[in-house]
Amino acid sequence: MKEIVIIDDEPEIRHFLSYLLSQKGYRVTLCESGQDFERLLPELDADLALIDVKLPDASGLDILKQLKQAVPHCIAIIMTGYSTVKTAVEAIKLGANDYIEKPFDSIDELEALLDHLLNHHHAPYAHEISLLADELGIMVGECEDMHHLLTLAHKIAKKSLNVLIEGETGSGKDVLARFIHHASHRSNYPFIAINCGALSVSLLESELFGHEKGAFTGAFKERKGVFEIADRGTLFLDEIAEASPATQVKLLRTIETGEYRRIGDEALRRTNTRIIAASHADLAAAVKANTFREDLLYRLDVVKLTIPPLRERKQDIPLFLKHFLKQHNTSLSFSDEAIEQLMKYPWPGNIRELANVVKRAVTLAEDETAMITPHYLPEKIRLHSPEPSVISTDKCEGSVLESYLEEWTEEMLRLWDHDCEVNLEDVLLHVKALEVEVGKAFVSKTINETMGNRKAAADKLKISTRQLRYLLSEKN
Numbered sequence: 001m002k003e004i005v006i007i008d009d010e011p012e013i014r015h016f017l018s019y020l021l022s023q024k025g026y027r028v029t030l031c032e033s034g035q036d037f038e039r040l041l042p043e044l045d046a047d048l049a050l051i052d053v054k055l056p057d058a059s060g061l062d063i064l065k066q067l068k069q070a071v072p073h074c075i076a077i078i079m080t081g082y083s084t085v086k087t088a089v090e091a092i093k094l095g096a097n098d099y100i101e102k103p104f105d106s107i108d109e110l111e112a113l114l115d116h117l118l119n120h121h122h123a124p125y126a127h128e129i130s131l132l133a134d135e136l137g138i139m140v141g142e143c144e145d146m147h148h149l150l151t152l153a154h155k156i157a158k159k160s161l162n163v164l165i166e167g168e169t170g171s172g173k174d175v176l177a178r179f180i181h182h183a184s185h186r187s188n189y190p191f192i193a194i195n196c197g198a199l200s201v202s203l204l205e206s207e208l209f210g211h212e213k214g215a216f217t218g219a220f221k222e223r224k225g226v227f228e229i230a231d232r233g234t235l236f237l238d239e240i241a242e243a244s245p246a247t248q249v250k251l252l253r254t255i256e257t258g259e260y261r262r263i264g265d266e267a268l269r270r271t272n273t274r275i276i277a278a279s280h281a282d283l284a285a286a287v288k289a290n291t292f293r294e295d296l297l298y299r300l301d302v303v304k305l306t307i308p309p310l311r312e313r314k315q316d317i318p319l320f321l322k323h324f325l326k327q328h329n330t331s332l333s334f335s336d337e338a339i340e341q342l343m344k345y346p347w348p349g350n351i352r353e354l355a356n357v358v359k360r361a362v363t364l365a366e367d368e369t370a371m372i373t374p375h376y377l378p379e380k381i382r383l384h385s386p387e388p389s390v391i392s393t394d395k396c397e398g399s400v401l402e403s404y405l406e407e408w409t410e411e412m413l414r415l416w417d418h419d420c421e422v423n424l425e426d427v428l429l430h431v432k433a434l435e436v437e438v439g440k441a442f443v444s445k446t447i448n449e450t451m452g453n454r455k456a457a458a459d460k461l462k463i464s465t466r467q468l469r470y471l472l473s474e475k476n
């Protein structure tokens with residue numbers, strides 16, 4: 001017989017759960033305080049624990065840690081009130097299997113959750129995650145941090161919580177947002193992605209909230225906004241840090257109340273959209289720099305998922321290569337030397353950059369060879385040495401630029417001296433690489449100066465944010 005322990009100081013909750021679960025044939029043990037739990041712990045061998053997040057003499061998180069240490073196989077569910085949802089998410093990060101909100105909305109759902117957890121436990125979750133990832137063309141890889149991240153994303157997907165995804169450019173924020181949408185109960189409704197950095201203030205507001213006919217010059221007919229289109233679905237707000245202060249205020253209001261107005265319309269409309277926001281910039285730093293609203297960050301950052309950059313999960317590079325080769329439907333493979341070279345490169349553009357490198361190599365190598373050798377890799381990768389000779393987006397000190405320029409000049413003079421056969425295309429690629437790296441260095445330096453505010457950096461450099469993203473090789 002499966003044993004369930006209930007740790008809650010409210011007698012009504014203990015009695016209700018005890019009655020419900022005994023009826024279902026589970027053996028139930030009750031604890032009314034942290035002290036009670038500690039007394040029981042040495043003898044405890046429960047299959048499932050329901051833990052109140054706040055007890056008068058202990059925190060649910062401490063109890064969870066003790067439980068996971070003493071009885072690792074025990075399934076843990078945190079019981080929380082709305083105001084403590086953030087703590088519940090914290091509990092999931094610490095190993096809780098799920099959380100439920102009190103008062104319980106639906107007893108059926110609670111029963112179904114307990115039955116599912118007790119009868120299918122860990123393996124099916126991993127299985128469900130890998131099935132969904134396959135379906136969406138997501139390569140999960142072997143990095144433990146990524147596995148934790150996807151497990152957490154999968155667990156919270158079914159809750160109506162806003163999510164904030166942080167991660168460097170090209171690291172897979174959009175991919176993760178789609179994964180959450182498809183793992184949620186909203187998957188039959190639209191997933192809409194919108195880039196807050198790519199549109200002017202008025203265009204962004206019209207995209208978000210919609211407009212009435214004649215609301216502004218050029219508004220020839222009425223238009224739905226994405227809050228309306230993604231009703232009951234998911235709205236992915238990419239590059240949220242770049243929304244203007246005025247748009248941030250409107251977003252905050254809609255996120256808080258679920259209400260909005262189309263531009264040029266007085267009527268109040270309602271939306272039930274889950275927000276997933278993403279930023280490559282550190283939003284906490286943006287709040288400190290007064291470029292992002294603290295209250296908006298608080299609303300968005302209910303669950304924060306941080307994607308590690310590719311350079312911190314290089315063990316996955318060979319798997320990504322296979323994944324992308326398969327997508328190109330080719331029999332080509334990478335030589336050991338090419339893989340070695342790819343493993344040394346720091347990948348400032350992350351997975352997008354890697355995908356582009358594979359695409360380029362396949363295009364060049366197809367019909368010429370069966371093996372992609374370093375020859376088919378871009379200069380920046382072939383020339384890269386583990387020392388910081390290539391400018392990365394987060395290292396933009398003058399010395400790094402200087403050493404890159406020195407290396408570039410040396411290589412150009414070598415080509416010029418004709419001691420080897422010259423392929424003019426290679427020379428021109430080398431010139432192009434210089435343009436790219438110098439552009440990137442200026443942009444990175446300016447973004448650092450503006451504390452991550454891309455709009456301010458673009459203004460300072462007298463370019464558009466779209467151009468800035470292009471210079472950072474963020475868009476194909």
Ligand SMILES: Nc1ncnc2c1ncn2[C@@H]1O[C@H](COP(=O)(O)OP(=O)(O)OP(=O)(O)O)[C@@H](O)[C@H]1O
Binds near residue numbers: 138169352
């Ligand atoms: N785990 C993954 N498996 C397969 N492909 C991936 C994975 N992660 C990212 N990619 C691919 O890498 C590219 C960039 O991913 P994505 O657009 O999600 O990055 P991003 O962090 O949202 O970028 P940006 O900061 O520019 O918005 C896409 O082509 C995507 O398909």
